[in-house]
């Protein structure tokens with residue numbers, strides 16, 4: 001979406017409010033120029049002492065009071081109907097941005113750090129709220145004030161109007177120069193805010209490490225450097241706003257002096273009355289007020305434009321077209337319990353320079369039949385997690401390599417694919433909530449009704465019940481940010497419980513038992529086997545003991561399957577498998 005289309009799209013969201021607001025702003029500005037006319041008539045009648053003049057004076061004063069009351073009411077309405085759309089647009093955009101972030105592929109998140117995104121959602125969207133709220137109100141205020149006021153001034157004295165406008169024209173040119181300089185500074189400031197937010201987010205995520213390693217001083221120093229750059233930029237903006245922007249304010253005072261001087265001269269020549277000069281002075285204020293606001297509006301406009309760019313950088317990223325597809329219920333159920341077929345799968349991570357990178361997976365082919373339990377053994381860096389991320393379509397793939405039954409997984413949305421496959425990753429993510437809510441996370445979204453009994457059951461299966469009972473508040477215990485209260489093994493078991501809660505056709509466990517001892521590993525796997533009868537299982541590990549009871553094991557080395565078979569077969573046929581097994585057996589015995 002282009003910038004102008006973006007602006008119009010979100011303006012149209014509140015079109016009726018804006019139309020009503022424009023009408024109100026026009027009425028306010030019209031009344032503003034009408035009131036001085038009655039003041040002028042009243043002042044001119046002050047000099048006369050006839051009964052008619054007293055009645056006329058009273059009538060004019062009544063008009064001034066009545067019009068002022070109407071103006072106040074309409075002004076309140078104009079503010080309500082022009083400021084609220086800004087808040088509505090901000091809230092709508094927050095949802096739109098978050099919705100898009102949820103659907104963008106992982107490659108997007110590799111480019112944008114979370115801290116930066118948080119800064120855009122907070123600071124930039126705030127700028128957009130002002131743009132669509134106060135920016136809109138003041139734009140029309142200025143437009144109407146600058147078009148109506150000179151006409152009413154001209155009616156009194158064309159000559160005096162021309163002289164009064166001269167200082168304003170000169171000031172506007174100077175103002176424009178400052179305005180251009182400010183735009184670049186505002187853009188820099190938002191980028192520096194994003195950098196600071198990114199850095200703070202990084203350091204706060206690793207606050208334990210920083211404290212343990214006594215790195216507090218160094219980190220404070222680093223934050224100070226980024227903060228100082230932000231401060232310098234903010235100060236430059238403040239300087240321009242303090243010295244440049246009030247130029248219109250100075251012009252206003254100069255204009256008043258001109259009106260009084262020249263007006264007095266015309267009064268002596270009987271070209272103008274006192275009432276007319278009084279009205280002229282009122283008009284000069286009406287002309288100056290919006291001009292004085294111009295500095296603020298210019299800031300709002302610039303911030304709005306820069307913020308729109310930032311938000312568009314997110315919204316203009318295309319969600320892969322297949323992710324927009326939804327399978328019908330009939331098609332979904334026809335694919336339940338299918339075979340997973342991997343055919344000549346190769347993968348290389350995209351490089352920063354868009355050059356082809358080294359292949360991390362090389363020409364892999366295998367199947368996982370319904371209900372089959374398959375293991376993948378591989379040393380560190382052999383490509384196990386990459387394979388998992390291909391299978392669950394976390395990574396973007398070419399079509400024709402992974403099929404679920406007859407369906408190519410790249411031709412279905414990730415959301416549909418997730419209804420068949422549940423992945424337990426090696427870095428389980430826990431939310432800052434209770435154990436119970438963490439286990440249940442996502443279950444309701446998948447349309448699965450779960451009750452407390454189910455949660456209890458899966459905690460038991462994943463060997464976590466005993467630990468949970470020991471916590472004071474049981475499964476209502478808060479796990480802290482990212483599960484800081486739990487050990488690595490407890491986190492892993494909690495994420496297994498989460499995956500077991502709702503049924504799926506294939507469960508992928510990526511090295512999730514590395515933080516538990518061999519005995520617990522065996523018990524958990526046995527429980528998982530019992531629970532998921534009929535469902536397929538892929539267990540990825542560098543521990544042979546975790547794969548011993550699998551129907552089939554694939555041995556992965558440097559992205560290639562170098563052997564496949566059952567545990568017994570591989571002990572005979574694959575030296576790497578046998579050596580790993582013997583080494584790990586020896587480690588277990590030594591540990592015992």
Ligand SMILES: Nc1ncnc2c1ncn2[C@@H]1O[C@H](COP(=O)(O)OP(=O)(O)OP(=O)(O)O)[C@@H](O)[C@H]1O
Nearest residue numbers: 349360378379380381382383384385386387511542
């Ligand atoms: N996002 C990425 N961008 C570029 N290269 C990556 C990325 N993720 C992994 N790699 C590279 O791909 C190779 C395989 O990594 P992968 O994480 O799949 O191995 P692994 O077998 O799961 O290792 P481990 O047992 O340590 O988890 C490694 O050389 C790694 O550096």
